[in-house]
Amino acid sequence: MNKTKRAVTTVGILGAAACLMQGSVLTASAHPERNGTSGHTLSFAVTFSPFNYTDLGDPGPSAADVIVFHDKLRKGSTAVGDEVGSCTLVDADGLANCTGVVRLGDRGTITFAFVNAPPPHKVLALTGGSGHFRTVRGDGTLDENGDGTGTLVLRIRR
Numbered sequence: 090m091n092k093t094k095r096a097v098t099t100v101g102i103l104g105a106a107a108c109l110m111q112g113s114v115l116t117a118s119a120h121p122e123r124n125g126t127s128g129h130t131l132s133f134a135v136t137f138s139p140f141n142y143t144d145l146g147d148p149g150p151s152a153a154d155v156i157v158f159h160d161k162l163r164k165g166s167t168a169v170g171d172e173v174g175s176c177t178l179v180d181a182d183g184l185a186n187c188t189g190v191v192r193l194g195d196r197g198t199i200t201f202a203f204v205n206a207p208p209p210h211k212v213l214a215l216t217g218g219s220g221h222f223r224t225v226r227g228d229g230t231l232d233e234n235g236d237g238t239g240t241l242v243l244r245i246r247r
Contacts, residue, residue: 128227128246133162133169135231135239146178154178156185156205162193162241170194172241176205183207188216191243197222199243201229209233215243 138159146153156176162169174189185205190198197220201213211231218225222245229243 128244131243131245133164133241135172135241136161136163137233137237137239150178150181150183152179152181156187158189162191174201187211191241193222196220199225199245201243203231209235209239213243215245 138161141157143155143157144151145155155178157174158176159171159173161171170191170193172189172191174187176185176187178185183206186202187205188200188202190200192198197218199218199222200216202216203211203213205211209232213229213231215225215227215229217223224247225245227244227246229241231239231241233239
């Protein structure tokens, strides 16, 4: 293949790949961020897993106890992924350091961390990812409805 055909083919493949990647991130809305980088907001309905608590410290809630979770994520009635993670309690009041991973099928993962405190509103820091999300950074929120369901919103910047 000569240089011109190779260049045209390469540009075409890169353009098609960029279009496919943009369409595959389950974008709920796209908007420019204040710092000039483009961003996407992903929103999911969450079905929380049953409470899984391991009492490792003093009896009852205390530092070093662990909570693990495996929650289901949906867009409307369609299952689109899950999130798994763990929280380590740092005091008896329920304050905990939590980390987790959102898995969105074969598109990749998004990692996060947050401080878990008794209020139902959590603020997440996006700490990385894999696959289509390998350059992810940003933040998000996790809100519990009190009935085993909630909403996860991820504000992604690249």
